[in-house]
Amino acid sequence: MQTTQRDMPAFSNSRQYRDFAVRHLANGVSSTPRTAQLPVPVAMDHARGVVLTDVDGNDYIDYTMGYGPLILGHNPPEVVAALKAEIDKGFRTASVHPGEGRLAELIAETVPCGEISSFVSTGTEAVQLALRIARAATGRTRIIKFRANYHGWFDSVHIANAPGNDGPSSGGQDPKAVENITVVDWGDAAAFAAAISSDYAAVILEAAAINAGCFAPPEGFLESVRDLTSRHGVVLIFDEVITGYRLALGGAQEMFGVVPDLTVLGKAIGAGMPVSAVTGNRAVMEALVNGSVMHRGTFNGNPLSVSAAIACVESLQRGAAEIYPRMNAHAAAIQAHINAEAAALDLDVCANQVGSAIQIFTGVRQMARIGDLAGADRGKIVKLTEKLLLNGLMPLPRGLMYLSAAHTDADIEKTMHALSKGLHAYAAV
Template sequence: MKHLIGGISSAGRALPEINGQAFSVARSHGPWLWGNDGERYLDTAMGFGATMLGHAHPAVVDAICRAASNGLMPSFAHGLEEQAAASLASFTGPLSQVVFVNTGSEAVHLACRVARAATGRQQVAKFAAGYDGWFDAVAFGNAGSAAAAMAGPRPQQNGMWLLRYNDFDDAERLFQDCPELAAVVVEPVLANAGCVAPAPGYLKHLCEVAHRHGALVILDEVLMGFRLQAGLSGHLLGADADIATVGKAIGSGMPVAAVVGKPEVMAVLTDGRANRAGTYNGAPPACAAVIATLEQLRHQDYPALLAAGDATRARIAQAFAEHGQSVCSSGYGSVFTFWQGSVVPQTYQQAAACADQGWTERLHAALRGQQVLSMPFAFGRAYLTFAHGAAELERLVEGYRAAALSLA
């Protein structure tokens, strides 16, 4: 009898068996994974975006080990915590106050608590098909759920309301339905619904509407933070947020996340209006990982990565076309989703209409045969990092070309 439920502690990490063989990872480094089958695989899942530097970056691993050697949990304040906070705040503009937690789900939970305390309101809105963590309230309306389709009256549950992404008018209607919202939580890119990008001016419009009605804006940057630039993707795309949550890329795979916010909003955490706690929040190894990671990202060439990624996904689409198949991609050069057809989804409704789990699983199996690992979910993503050099990107294109041939 196996004791680990489902063979994995997070359901999203399970991969399908192929030819009756289960897959597990023996080790990872750079853009590569080594499986229990002895093969080396080019990775495009990259810890679901948990690194921009590649697996086990030497500078980050060294910093974590040095911090751990001085003690994992000192109970009280330590110097690395403020150093990590100052480093993070140097990338987040007016969101200059920082609280560290361990996971993105915790960060969103705390951000909502801050917003409720700051506004005196209790209701919160999130986007249909957006993924903002696995806690009960924000797990409402995830991609694939009945609520995400928004087929009838505006869905709401336990104080959480849904609205349509990229629908300018629905942002106005939201406040007619619920005028006393504390905050709107928004992924700058609807990444977990297949990398649906914001329409020009949409994030700016959303923030203006929310602020006009006295609500705060929470940017959920757990996935997109530090993926399009060294900082928040929402800032790059026009958002004026009051609070943001970050994680994944800031720690290169260490369990660390953070809430960053404007000083006047985050004051509720120091004046007693909102509480925070967590034994492992801001632990020395996590803070060391943040400091080392951000120092590396500060000097990386984001425009070059995005350009190389855009060229790569265009070449992959061309490889499918050469075998008589129409494929397009949504997203950006460092994170994107492939779809059958030639029309890139602009909304969740469009993405849901062209999502094909069977095709995605067949593609995943074909890529596995080429020693390329992809996410086997219809709304999954491919992540490219600074560890994916020219040789790895060429290998990726060839792997997809061979997969396209096998699917033709």
């Protein structure tokens, strides 16, 4: 690694790039959260395996993993080969091609609920398609969502994402877009039982609340949601944009043993290329099959993204018995190390972990449930992740870390050392 405590990285080229970018690019970035990084939003030059190299030549062990999609690491050979072969055939955007059927077959082989699939480009789009299918299948319009579960940035679901705010999460949202949304506390089976009725078309949730802070579902919660939605004829949608192909080959529904009616997939399925899917049982997906739901999109199922997804899922399928236990063990070791070091340094810092995802919190010493999020200090976490970055690690600025199949035991050993140095530096501030 080039980055050490004695030779702290310089960011002159990243700063120079930012000064240039903000002239014509909003905030100098293409996604708002990227502005939060300290000491500056770092501009990347190239990546390989699990190492990111910025425009100043600094190397980092990457734990952003593209905000989750890079389940096989950067530039996995099987995905790169598939993309090169596909490019040689021509882009063929907006065409029917054999890859679509193969990817749908792979989903059926790996995702418990995945009998019929349909493809779009982003998780936000896939959520909207899933909700539309559920409404068409039931003839109802009302939806239940859960606090601190993120389902994309469209007005119809972009609410109740932060503690203490059940309203819109952004300026410019249409407040009337959520008139048919009911918000319930995630993990609270009693509150959900009181809210659910046969008036609802769908319930949508993250089976494991990774986006909120890496929370596993409380015992019996998913089972209760599944039972009550079935009783009331309500479509159960798992948003597995993060957890699909990450927590297990079959995602959160495999890990926790609860099968929804519809699942939204994204991120990891494409190994870094933009592709997402709605998949589900034949009965509910019939609303799309029979044409009652309109499904359009120029880039839906584009051959490049589909080829990457096929290569990715096939690779995960072949190696699942080894890949997932190793990733999860690495993540558990990192979480335990953070918590032990924080305790030894008497810091208000802790970490949660579910599968191959870790969330670091500041301002608290334990984060047991989503309701505790209000106690976390969101400003200090950015300062802590800066210390980690200065010691050669690249987590997301908000403290979320993703493992990949490419992280080795040697990478984890280096990571432990860098974590210790970063936490000591944070304690000294």
